[in-house]
Amino acid sequence: MKEFTYTVEDPNGIHARPAGKLATFAKQFVSQIRVLGNGTEADAKRLLSLMRLGATRGALLTFRIEGDDEDAAASALESFCTTQWGDGSGL
Amino acid sequence: MTSSSSNLMLSGIGIGTRKIAGPLHFYRPRVTPLPTASHTADSRAQELRLQNALTQAREQIALLHRRALAEVGQTEAQIFEIHAMLLEDEDLTEAIAAALANGASAEQAVESAAKGVAADLEALGDPYLSGRAADVRDVAERILLNLSGSHGESATKAPDRPYILVARDLTPSQTMSLEKEKLLGFVTLEGTPNSHTSILARAMGIPALVGVGQLDEHYDGSFALLDAAHGTLTLSPDEGRRAEFQRLVEQENEIAREHDRYLRTLLNKPAVTRSGRRILIYANVGDEAEAESAMVNGADGIGLLRSEFLYLSLDRYPTEEELTAAYDAMVCKMQGKRIVIRTLDVGADKRIAYFDLPEEPNPALGFRAVRLCLAREGLFKTQLRAILRASAKGTISIMLPMIVSVEEVRRCRDLLEECKEELSREQIPFDSKIEFGIMVETPAAAIMSRELAEEVDFFSVGTNDLTQYTLAIDRQNPKVAPLGEKNGEAVLRLIELSAAAIHARGGWIGVCGEMAADLRLTQRLLDMGVDELSVSPPYLLGVREKVTECK
DSSP, rough: OOOEEHHHOOTTOOHHHHHHHHHHHHHTTTTTEEEEEETEEEEEEEEEHHTTTTTOOOOOOEEEEESTTTHHHHHHHHIIIIIIIOOOOOO | OOTTTTTTEEEEEESSSSEEEEEEEOOOOOOOOOOGGGGOOOOHHHHHHHHHHHHHHHHHHHHHHHHHHHTHHHHHHHHHHHHHHHHOOOOHHHHHHHHHHTTTOOOHHHHHHHHHHHHHHHHHHHOOHHHHHHHHHHHHHHHHHHHOOOOOOBSSSSSSSSSEEESSEEEEEEEHOOOTTEEEEEEEESSTTTTTTHHHHHTTTTTEEEOOOOGGGEEEEEEEEETTTTTTTSSSSSSHHHHHHHHHHHHHHHHHHHHHHHHHHHHSSOOOOOTTOOOEEEESSSSHHHHHHHHTTTOOEEEETTTHHHHHOOSSSOHHHHHHHHHHHHHHHTOOEEEEEOOOOOOBOOGGGGGOOOOOOGGGGBHHHHHHHHHHHHHHHHHHHHHHHHHHTTOEEEESSSSOOOOHHHHHHHHHHHHHHHHHHHHHHOTTTOOEEEEEEEHHHHTTTHHHTTOOOOOEEEEHHHHHHTTTOOOOTTTHHHHHHHHHHHHHHHHHHHHHHHHHOOOEEESSSSGGGTTTHHHHHHTTTTOEEEEEEGGHHHHHHHHHOOO
């Protein structure tokens, strides 16, 4: 099992578009990917599940990844969170 | 309330800033009663009806998505990508399947599943996330309409003269499907400013008033004044109010036309300061859609092409052919205008899975950008060859990120020369005089700018990183980020130093960080000799306007 944490930076929280981007991205992995936060948990491959987390700005999320490709999935997801969700401008 | 009472004013949340006047038209959806479970008892038959309705829904949403892409742009169009995803979402489909298995009709199953999910979202209490319940209902209503065989038309015909639409609420789909020809704007009794309906209205430039609460149906057809900037709706205005409002509308229209005319005149004119200096206004671009936006907003070129985009969209290294094709597409889109391609800037702070980079305690100070490229020459040369090949068809400059020393620049240049020789041998055309430059985003590069200037044709200052490294502040850390705002002078001095160094060698200098779009700094940057400002496409016209006002 692999695990990492991420603090939500999007001012509007994990609303529909960021949740959609994450679900699409997570689906490429076979591992089970759970996102824990706000005292509940979500399936990272499911849009509504992620939206129901109610993760607003500043929420601390724990990603728990378990399965055959957990190493690759964990590092890819972590970079996804920082580059696709964060400012990512690279400047 | 009688229809004779005039000047009755309702308030709500205005979307947009315009004022409109016209008759109200109430939208009344046809109500179709939900069939009960016994509609057909066979759950297999219900499953088939549902599948047909879902297939139709997929096509309808795809159509709306295409329409949104054309009419409101990529960001807002994503609303319908979300609807497409909702349609397939397992939380929803599993709840529907469970209800069907329990003997529900397709309609009941969809209705109850959507209600459950929408209620969960509303219970979150966050206004933004709760607003997404409307999207779930939108998708569910679409499936229900398809099941009923109806097309969701209003029970009342739209008037054939301009009107203000009134509805209890509008779904994002209905908003996107509004016939804009006669529509002046709309009023909804419910709704919030953050809803996707409001976002679409804003993007479509339709003035609206949402969340007005109550509006009696007997006002259907009566005249009203909608002021989006002040969030008011005046019902049955008397002559005096109408005339006053009309005067304000015309005044506003004239100001808007004037400013628009002015900005349009700037579009195709070079940005020249009052003292006659030509400044290049370039765009920061991360993908093709942004390049399109850069062109629409009159960019003189691309000052920063973040070349990571192709690497991020794949799950393996792109080939030279794929990279060349992507750069060719950019050249084509920019119609020959200069494109400054920043070579790959990835590392522990911006990771890509297949690069297989280890975690680092200090990614911003770690193995990234040109450091990584010089350690993985094969990867770097593939990109350099692709850039060179694209340079045969347009004006391209190469820009190296994260430079701290002359030695790095020389090693990169050697690799570039190797690529040029290879291509010559293979008789593949490229621009042999391709411009070669570096980003100044470390204090080291600015301090060594005299030596570095001897190696390159241009500098481009990445002010975000330069600020981070100069002031030792992590800009993601809200506790220290404000220090950047207060201590910009230190960064400006480094830019000044770099500008003097590159000008002494006959080269040029641009700024491509956030400072380039900060209109309070424009004059100062130009005074230092900055030749080019590169900003994200929405800021292009504002910066262009500012430059023409500078000395």
